[in-house]
Amino acid sequence: MDLTGKLLIAMPGMGDPRFERSVIFLCSHGEDGAMGLIVNKPADLNVSTLLEQLEIPSSSAAAARAPVRLGGPVEMARGFVLHSPDYAGKLQSLKVSDGFVMTATLDILEDIARDNGPARAALMLGYSGWGPGQLEAEIGDNGWLTADADPDIVFGSRDDGKWEAALKLLGIDALLLSASAGHA
Known part of the structure; x- marks a missing residue:
């Protein structure tokens, strides 16, 4: 089962506080493991502040308001931009699925700063990773x-409510979800 391009939705009994109520977009999944980006955990800075720290001049009002998210606990100083496929970067981008592309180069940040970036984008610091068989376990x-990825959940600017919205994709009401697992 290849879950590339899907959402992972943390169950209430997850047990790892780093992933509590997380919604993760899976950028890759295969026999070597999996890599994903949490789409609903805000960082303590916005894109404008990040651009300043990277000394990238910005004329974009949209970038000034855009949030940065914590993509996961691995390599938290590394940035990733998950974006719509309308943007063709100068350097390498990974097409994850028909509606999602990931770029991890500075050129996309420079283009976002000049309002030449993708129509929809989410910037994350760090990523979530699993070794072979770990995610399946x-x-x-x-x-x-x-669940299938929903662009409104992935790219939406409000992080609160994304977990509940992702559960609703499956027809699940978060209030009725139990932390206990049952096995037949």
């Missing part, structure tokens, strides 16, 4: 649910 242990 966590799913089997009732740690995660999976």
